[in-house]
Amino acid sequence: MAARDSQFPKLDVREATKVYHTRSGDLLAIDRCSLAVEEGEIVSIVGPSGSGKTTLLWSMSGLHHLTSGEIALDGQRVDGPHPDISMVFQDANLLPWRTIVANIRFPFEIKGAKPDTAWIDQLMHRVGLEGFGQRMPRELSGGMQQRVALVRALSFKPSVLLMDEPFGALDAFTREEMNHLIEEIYLDTRTTIVLVTHSIDEAIFLSDRIVVMSARPGRIANIHRVPFERPRSLEIMGTKEVFDLTHTIKSEIVGDQISKARNRKNAANLSKAS
Numbered sequence: 001m002a003a004r005d006s007q008f009p010k011l012d013v014r015e016a017t018k019v020y021h022t023r024s025g026d027l028l029a030i031d032r033c034s035l036a037v038e039e040g041e042i043v044s045i046v047g048p049s050g051s052g053k054t055t056l057l058w059s060m061s062g063l064h065h066l067t068s069g070e071i072a073l074d075g076q077r078v079d080g081p082h083p084d085i086s087m088v089f090q091d092a093n094l095l096p097w098r099t100i101v102a103n104i105r106f107p108f109e110i111k112g113a114k115p116d117t118a119w120i121d122q123l124m125h126r127v128g129l130e131g132f133g134q135r136m137p138r139e140l141s142g143g144m145q146q147r148v149a150l151v152r153a154l155s156f157k158p159s160v161l162l163m164d165e166p167f168g169a170l171d172a173f174t175r176e177e178m179n180h181l182i183e184e185i186y187l188d189t190r191t192t193i194v195l196v197t198h199s200i201d202e203a204i205f206l207s208d209r210i211v212v213m214s215a216r217p218g219r220i221a222n223i224h225r226v227p228f229e230r231p232r233s234l235e236i237m238g239t240k241e242v243f244d245l246t247h248t249i250k251s252e253i254v255g256d257q258i259s260k261a262r263n264r265k266n267a268a269n270l271s272k273a274s
């Protein structure tokens with residue numbers, strides 16, 4: 001990781017706006033979203049389906065061009081895929097005909113770069129996959145495949161890790177295990193993490209701050225700070241503080257959905273009446 005100028009946030013989202021041009025017209029997916037993610041922070045993004053969480057995350061990766069606004073990493077504008085930013089998706093996206101190790105090496109082959117095999121071995125050990133390198137993806141469970149995706153994303157030693165519902169397809173226990181794993185890796189590497197999730201529990205367990213998006217067009221409705229020290233134990237999840245925070249975030253998400261649905265219904269009734 002290169003030395004950085006700490007006067008800038010690690011990742012700075014400035015007035016990010018994205019309009020999709022579709023056959024049925026233009027769709028404003030995110031509208032002037034601004035967020036400064038500090039180095040070593042874990043930030044989660046939650047919000048109703050369609051509120052632009054994925055759009056915002058992809059924009060942060062440089063994979064999506066914004067209609068207006070900009071993203072900066074360490075003060076430098078991000079205009080395309082960046083070697084310091086890695087992504088993990090809901091699906092592990094492993095190539096079924098390649099072994100686990102060959103899958104992890106694949107992006108290096110494409111870039112013509114040399115993988116740091118000692119680091120990859122260390123990561124495989126960290127996620128409990130030591131000895132699985134020569135297996136095929138079909139021989140691994142969903143949770144194990146997602147661990148491989150995590151190793152692949154971290155193999156580049158990124159300074160920012162973006163994750164879009166990485167554990168959404170896993171059962172509740174495996175998901176909790178993965179949350180502990182992410183926390184452990186974070187405590188080792190202090191990688192800056194931005195995570196999109198539908199699970200408020202997951203967001204609270206992992207994050208320093210939780211960003212709540214409002215229903216379309218996606219805007220940042222609120223940002224909550226999560227005050228617990230790390231490592232966090234599952235016991236915090238039963239505290240009144242967590243109960244209250246969960247309730248507040250749920251009301252913000254559901255309340256927003258209900259009021260926008262009512263507005264749509266009223267508008268439809270008005271147009272019928274006129």
Ligand SMILES: Nc1ncnc2c1ncn2[C@@H]1O[C@H](COP(=O)(O)OP(=O)(O)OP(=O)(O)O)[C@@H](O)[C@H]1O
Pocket residue numbers: 020021022027029047048049050051052053054055056216
């Ligand atoms: N490639 C695309 N082309 C056109 N419209 C898109 C495209 N991607 C997303 N959208 C639209 O933009 C809006 C925001 O989508 P996005 O996927 O960012 O939401 P999300 O919050 O991630 O939703 P979910 O929680 O369901 O994953 C939605 O209305 C969606 O239909």
Ligand SMILES: [Mg+2]
Pocket residue numbers: 053054055
């Ligand atoms: Mg999404």
